[in-house]
Amino acid sequence: MSTLTLKGPYWVTVRQYRRTLWLVAGGVLLSLVSMVWLRYWDGQTVGTNQDNGHAVLRVAMDWAATAMMVLPLLVGAFVAGPMVARELESGTYKLALTQSVSPARWLGSKLLTAGAVIVPATLALIGVYRLGWGSVAGTWSFLWYAPDTYVSTGPVLVGQVLLALGLGALIGQLIRRTVTAMALTGLVTGLALLLVGQLRWSLMPVLTGTGPLNVGNLFPGVPASSWQGGYGLLTASGDHLPAEACWNRTKEWDVCPADLNVVGQYWEYHPSSHYWPIQLIETGIYLALAALALYAAFRVLRARHP
Known part of the structure; x- marks a missing residue:
């Protein structure tokens, strides 16, 4: 050099x-x-x-x-x-x-x-x-x-x-x-x-998706290349519950007690564009x-x- x-x-x-x-x-x-x-x-x-x-x-x-x-x-x-x-x-x-x-x-x-x-x-x-x-x-x-x-x-x-x-x-x-x-x-x-x-x-807000409660399809609509973060259950009022909330009560993943008022699931992710x-x-x-x-x-x- x-x-x-x-x-x-x-x-x-x-x-x-x-x-x-x-x-x-x-x-x-x-x-x-x-x-x-x-x-x-x-x-x-x-x-x-x-x-x-x-x-x-x-x-x-x-x-x-x-x-x-x-x-x-x-x-x-x-x-x-x-x-x-x-x-x-x-x-x-x-x-x-x-x-x-x-x-x-x-x-x-x-x-x-x-x-x-x-x-x-x-x-x-x-x-x-x-x-x-x-x-x-x-x-x-x-x-x-x-x-x-x-x-x-x-x-x-x-x-x-x-x-x-x-x-x-x-x-x-x-x-x-x-x-x-x-x-x-x-x-x-x-x-x-x-x-x-x-x-x-x-460092950047995650995107949030929602869908019906379906344990066989946890992240519908999320690109396969996405980073997947938190996920859980969604109530009628928009609150988020842990994914195991229904299981803890009924021992079934997709059977929820009425008092929980669960209407679906949510998931958070970063697409590759992030x-x-x-x-x-x-x-x-x-x-x-x-x-x-x-x-x-x-x-x-x-x-x-x-």
Whole structure:
């Protein structure tokens, strides 16, 4: 990777981590080549008696989704440890400060360099995953709302890696111990992603459908590709009751006591058209949290190195 057009702390940062940068570029290229080959193999064997290509593609997609889910944790740990905490722990950052480089510029150059690599690489990996997803989309475990597929196919992953970048910068300064900072950043990043992920399906109002009480057809009229949320019984006054309300009284799913006044059933769902609105809203949350983490990181830096 050429560093001829870079100057000052940016040049130093690229020189320091050039092997990592080459590793990232090589990983993205290898992923692309592998996915293109798997798609080609799948296309050659589909509909034959030896449709091994599709089976291998599905396994590869499972592994790829797992790797994409772990990516933010790796980014946060690397930024917190090797990029920030290690230099603070060893004191090598002082050399940069003696070269007419302010503390803010020292940290900013590292984060900008990391971001300039991480964001394009993440977008490229999303594109690679979508290339393979085109052959398995809508099948079991590859539905659009499955947690790993949802994260791996949209801008949410970019927001997550940027949040990890900000948390890594903050925790790396607070801990100043390489291994400890890496572990703690991975933990905090994972908790943050888990908490925001719990809010995912409440970021946009669900659609509600109603119909007659028919236990043999729980969700009539709901597209098969929809994310299905809560469901239960509907009374004449419009109140919602738990799905087992009649069973608890009569031991029959579709026989209800008259006093419950049940007239049908209801169900809540997100159609596939909600994919992009939810993706963009959740991405905005991650970007806001990332901005807060970066702001706190520079505040800590200023307090310790005025």
